[in-house]
Amino acid sequence: MNDTLTAPLTLERMRADVAGMLGEAPDAVGDDDHLMDLGLDSMRVLGLVLAWSNTGIALEFGHLAEHTTLAGWWQVVQQLQARASAGA
Known part of the structure; x- marks a missing residue:
């Protein structure tokens, strides 16, 4: 199995994945x-949720649907x- 699939999710990976979905460089996503204003639609968000x-x-999709920014998603x-680490 690819280590990047099981490695903890980071803000940098999230930014890079969102940018990739949009065809942009990671530094273009603040x-x-x-x-959604940058062009991310629900189908792309679902793809990100599945990957992450x-x-x-x-x-789950609903977790991210409540937020509109990368900071909110993070x-x-x-x-x-934190919940997964605590075993809750």
Whole structure:
């Protein structure tokens, strides 16, 4: 199995994956940019959720749908990672 699939999800990986979905360089995606305004649609978000779920967190589409920025998504991921680490 590819180590990147099971490695903890990082903000840098999230930024790179979002940028890849948009055909942009990672530095074109700011923490507080509205991702839908950048061109991210629900199908692409679903693809990201599926890929990021392979890192061992219980990420669901609804978790990200409530937020519109990478910073908001990162907060959700950090909370899920903390729960997974605590065994909750």
